[in-house]
Amino acid sequence: MAETVILAYSGGLDTSVAIRWLQETYGLEVITLTIDIGNERDIDAIAAKALRIGAKKALTVDARRDFLDYFVWPALQANALYEGEYPLATALARPLIAKLLVDVARQEGATTVAHGCTGKGNDQVRFDVSIMALAPELKIIAPVREWKMTRDAEIEFAAQHNIPVAATIASPYSTDVNLWGRSIECGILEDPWAAPPRDVWEWTVMPDPPLAPTEVSITFDQGVPVALDGETLGPVELVQRLNQLAGEQGVGRIDHVENRLVGIKSREVYEAPAGMTLIAAHRALESLTLSRDQVRVKEMLAGEYARLIYNGLWYSALHADLMGFMRSSQRYVSGEVRVLLAQGHCTIVGRRSPHSLYQHALATYDRGDTFNHDAALGFIALWGLPVRTQAQVQLLPGHDGSVLPDLAATPRSIAPAPVE
Ligand code: ARG
Secondary structure (H helix, E strand, C coil), X not given: CCCEEEEECCCCHHHHHHHHHHHHHHCCEEEEEEEECCCCCCHHHHHHHHHHHCCCXXXXXXCHHHHHHHHHHHHHHCCCCECCCECCHHHHHHHHHHHHHHHHHHHHCCCEEECCCCCCCCHHHHHHHHHHHHCCCCEEECHHHHHCCXXXXXXXXXXXXXXXXXXXXCCCCEEEEECCEEEEECHHHHCCCCCCCHHHCCCCCCCCCCCCCEEXXXXXXXXXXXXXXXXXXXXXXXXXXXXXXXXXXCCCEEEEEEECCCCCEEEEEEECHHHHHHHHHHHHHHHHHCCHHHXXXXXXXXXXXXXXHHCCCCCCHHHHHHHHHHHHHCCCCCEEEEEEEECCEXXXXXXXXXXXXXXXXXXXXXXXXXXXXXXHHHHHHHXXXXXXXXXXXXXCCCCCCCCCCCXXXXXXXXXXXXCC
């Protein structure tokens, strides 16, 4: 009996051709798996297409909620931005898709899984490493990486095999979309000096003339957003609404020359209106509810966390360890943040929490100040003691001209006004 492969199927040219190619090249029975992670497609029509092309079975899963709960929220809790810029929409979806491929392969008794990645990107690494970690016994085939057909050859193959090719004029861009963002590359974007043309943007508009600013309040419960303007919403609806609200104010555009894991620099633009707004709001709430040391260590680890996600190591022991820290850090990150969305900017204008560490009586310069000013003197004496000691014995920056010249070498003197 022929072995079965589970193919992650998007309905596009590559994975459509892959159905027949896997049958012909490897003699495999093909079951397709199409996953909804908020990429705005007609999933049922895609499954029907897979069956028409020759898949034995076409499965679909709505994984939008799981995507947010298990992949996006941990990244948000960590404020994960790859190289300080990219909120990782594509990268976060890969370990989810890998997990679903593995689960379905086990249910269907398949020996092999397949995905449509090329041999140049990060995504092949993320899929392959995730699948290896979850199910080392499964074989992995990446047809596009293997077949080395040009686009024309693929269209030719499709014609010969009665595979329907979308009649629409092919977009010059390669895009990947889910609830957490849109990723757009190729075409003119491959010139890092070329400004992104208008047609790359689909979720964001820069309103001209400007719209009146939108203010929205976001409620978090232990680092997870749960309500907008006081209205409790499920995760999918909350992200969709925020993508809309922030997107129509032009918030969440990112233009990034990034370092791919495979060693290439690539220029990609992103739209992540909800993502960028939520990360800004979440950080604002952390600034109120975490200690200085928690914020500092968390910031150090956020970069590591983002890199790990980007580099395909979701299913690693290091992730479990980092996740433990991140999760624990969120115990008191509950409260509300006011965000102003206007003209491409998301500005935090207020925050409050029942667990706030902000003490008005300590902070105020007005009446009611309870801060012990005298204690500051003793504190400074001890804080500065090592510097004072060292300055008495060694040359430090500013002691000679080597680091800092003498700034007051020729002081100007201003004569006192004559007394009448
Ligand atoms: N550079 C992003 C990443 O590696 C997105 C990759 C997919 N982008 C695309 N336009 N198909 O996570």
